Amino acid sequence: MRRCDELGRVSEEEGRLTRTFASPAMRGANALVGSWMRQAGLTVREDAAFNLIGRLPSAERGAKSVIIGSHLDTVRDAGKYDGPLGVLIGVAVAEKMRGQNLPFHLEVVGFSDEEGVKYQTTYLGSRAMCGLLAAKDLGRIREKGIARAKRAKREFLAYLEAHIEQGPVLEHVRAPVGVVSDIAGQTRIRAAFIGRAAHAGTTPMNLRRDALCGVAEVVLAAEKAGVIATVGQCAVEGGASNVIPGRATFTLDVRDVKDAKRRAACGKLRKIAAAVARRRGLALEWEIVQETPTAPMDAGLTSVLRRAVGSRVRTMASGAGHDAAVMSKVCPAAMLFVRCKGGVSHHPDESVKESDVAVALDVLARAVLELAKRHG
């Protein structure tokens, strides 16, 4: 917790926490966390993608790596825990494992880019390490060398990640931690209704083509779509209080653990929007700008985590994306959520309880020892 505070002061902006990919602040965070890793007895390096890697080497020949990771970059005006908490829990777990003579290398990884603030392309750090960067990502970024961070799939035995929940569920059910079943798929849509701007005083209600009324219907339909659906942005273009909205834009974010259900909900909402447009004499623009399938966590590794938690385990899907979604493509991955205050995240008010962090640390340490038993 003290380290989260200290790390939270390493920022590229005065007075608030912002640490983007490959920035001096991120390099400073790597230096600071690297020093803590060394204190914990790890050998430390930074890979070509600016990922910070601390390793407690195994004496066994041909040992693979169990990685405890999360990210050290942040959004703008961030809280102190989203990302760093998982890395620092990893450092503390590794410190506990010193002298345990594990049958695998225990690595703690601080990924360099999960939030994607700098290039609007998420997971640069973990995807570089897994060799999963797309050509269009490399085209978009200046640091072309990050592709050299790629490691062979066979090096990875398992990936564990602790992360604040960023939601209110654990607080609601009064559980300090929860185990993640899946990282939910997501569809992001950019849409607009186009009607006819006209004088708000002189145009009778029945002769209107009001674009905002169309958006209002979709906002309320999204709420009832049976999935996690959010209209986060809405704007009347060129609007004025005495002008009927001629063009209104909005975004739609749809998530569900079941890809088919998410796709069906998106299809249904598009149909509803099209019907609204027809009925109201509006034109509709509807563009899917991002579509990410659900990343299921590994069942075996997740049950190791569940047993480490003990009785009354809360299992839940993650509505937010995490590095574990990328890592799950190359090895078994599992995630532990830590309760956070009010579900607040991406905000300086982000807050966790010290006792909850202690629980998470204990769970991960027990999971590592269980893995050591299995692979010993």
Next chain:
Amino acid sequence: MRRCDELGRVSEEEGRLTRTFASPAMRGANALVGSWMRQAGLTVREDAAFNLIGRLPSAERGAKSVIIGSHLDTVRDAGKYDGPLGVLIGVAVAEKMRGQNLPFHLEVVGFSDEEGVKYQTTYLGSRAMCGLLAAKDLGRIREKGIARAKRAKREFLAYLEAHIEQGPVLEHVRAPVGVVSDIAGQTRIRAAFIGRAAHAGTTPMNLRRDALCGVAEVVLAAEKAGVIATVGQCAVEGGASNVIPGRATFTLDVRDVKDAKRRAACGKLRKIAAAVARRRGLALEWEIVQETPTAPMDAGLTSVLRRAVGSRVRTMASGAGHDAAVMSKVCPAAMLFVRCKGGVSHHPDESVKESDVAVALDVLARAVLELAKRHG
């Protein structure tokens, strides 16, 4: 029509028509229209409020004035007809009346500020002439001298105004002109819902306090409120596509000819908004920023206009404000609407038919002759 074109080129902005109160462009418009007034045989002056006044004097002792007026200022990026058309129809009517020896002075007035673009305070020109400027208006403007434009109420016999409809009704019913019964009262409201911004992926639907969902309900309720009601602006403050709206602001413009009905509708919408807020766990901000009562046109003068139109007269309320609303406070006032294309106004595409303008000119001329008969 040719004069409307020529006048439409007198602008303070390159490439588009903008003519605000007391600007060089407005003074230029006064000079140009003044020259046309002189050609029509009027004596021309500009009063202390920059109103352009052309007069065809009566030979009778103690004659009062019948005024045909409208405004010469415009909104930004305006059309050519909103305002100027009524002034130029007035000039043409006065030209026809030359040598008629009317029992009243016939004045054509081009008011200097109806739109209120410069100071966000409408009707500066007509209110100055009628002595209806409020202290807070004078406090807001640099041209304090305009109060000197005040004329005695007893000078005014009647006020007539021709204006484009700025709405689609006359086009819809295929009538070249319409007679205005009232200038509808208006309430302008600025409102906001405040909920809780949270992560769009991790916050279950039942634990949300989404401010935009609140706005959506009010937008649809306003549409069904039984009055002319418009949510013209709507914005999610600090929004992002993956964040649940924490604060959403909107405007509400409510108009009706019946003041009691308008007030009741505003009260009902406020109650609906408050109920929405309660149900959704939101806070509600609701501020009435402007309230203007309905200005009825004079029944006698309006029936003169109706008879001048002839059979099948379309009588309608004006949803937009006009100088006639101010003039109705000091003398009988009546208004004639001229059909405009698609109801488009406050836009360079504003368009009227030459044949409709001819009808309006003829109607006003006949109304003036009818008044001459009555007051002769």
